[in-house]
Amino acid sequence: MSEVGERIAEIRYRIERARPGRQCQLMAVTKGQGGERIDQAIAAGVHLFGENRVQEAGAKWPRGTGAVKLHMIGHLQKNKINSAIPLFIAIDSIDSEGLAEALNARLTRRLSVMLQVNVGQEPSKFGVSSDAVRPFLAKAQKWSWLKFDGILAVLPQARDSSAAEGKRIRRLMQETSELWRSCQIDQWPWAPLPELSMGMSGDFEWAVEAGATIVRIGQGIFGPRG
Ligand SMILES: *Cc1c(COP(=O)(O)O)cnc(C)c1O
Numbered sequence: 001m002s003e004v005g006e007r008i009a010e011i012r013y014r015i016e017r018a019r020p021g022r023q024c025q026l027m028a029v030t031k032g033q034g035g036e037r038i039d040q041a042i043a044a045g046v047h048l049f050g051e052n053r054v055q056e057a058g059a060k061w062p063r064g065t066g067a068v069k070l071h072m073i074g075h076l077q078k079n080k081i082n083s084a085i086p087l088f089i090a091i092d093s094i095d096s097e098g099l100a101e102a103l104n105a106r107l108t109r110r111l112s113v114m115l116q117v118n119v120g121q122e123p124s125k126f127g128v129s130s131d132a133v134r135p136f137l138a139k140a141q142k143w144s145w146l147k148f149d150g151i152l153a154v155l156p157q158a159r160d161s162s163a164a165e166g167k168r169i170r171r172l173m174q175e176t177s178e179l180w181r182s183c184q185i186d187q188w189p190w191a192p193l194p195e196l197s198m199g200m201s202g203d204f205e206w207a208v209e210a211g212a213t214i215v216r217i218g219q220g221i222f223g224p225r226g
Helices: 003-018 035-043 054-060 078-084 097-106 130-138 163-185 204-210
Strands: 025-029 048-051 069-072 090-094 111-118 146-154 195-197 214-217
Touching: 003 025, 003 035, 003 204, 048 054, 054 069, 054 078, 078 097, 090 097, 090 146, 097 111, 097 146, 111 130, 130 163, 146 163, 163 195, 163 204, 195 214, 204 214
Parallel strands: 025 048, 025 214, 048 069, 069 090, 090 111, 111 146, 146 195
Antiparallel strands: none
8 A cells, every 4th residue: 555545544544533433524635745646545545635726736637537526725816716617626715705706706507615714813814704604604695606515614723732722722623613503504505514624634633523524634644745
């Protein structure tokens, strides 16, 4: 088995151990990674991939990626919308009303999207605040080509490995999960929200415990980005 394959097996095991019996998909984040490692991930049975830049994704992923599902998970600039539409099966990084508006205006078919939430309200990160999630989704019907299939949560990194920091991050994850569930209860036809995409290499087990249905792992699978 390849090194990538071994890391994937280990991560799958840790996901299952964090929450036995619950389905959580593994998204392999391939930004900064080359073709051979991506092929190894596909060979290991990963079919969900995330890229955060349109240009890089376009160069690496030929059109018609077969059984592989490629999602956009990074900030989408408006001048890249036209190139992004044919490339991705879903855009998980809707981080403003302006982007939703602009994307909807360019579409001629329904597209699966997620609302990106900047849980810690960090100025360096994109996404709406937790408080804005419900009002945003409640009016998302007006973007008739967008189907909100989930929430993509970006969380602060733990500042250190102390128990207090761990507790803080886990509480934020728990709150985000509760917010996601409470929005599901509204049963908006345009926002069924089956997915909660939360957790990265350093914190995915906490995210799985909190109820994430997708974890996004880059370095934990592929090693340091080149
Ligand atoms: C890079 C990235 C990840 C993966 O981060 P790792 O620390 O490499 O696991 C997850 N989500 C988003 C949005 C990213 O940009």
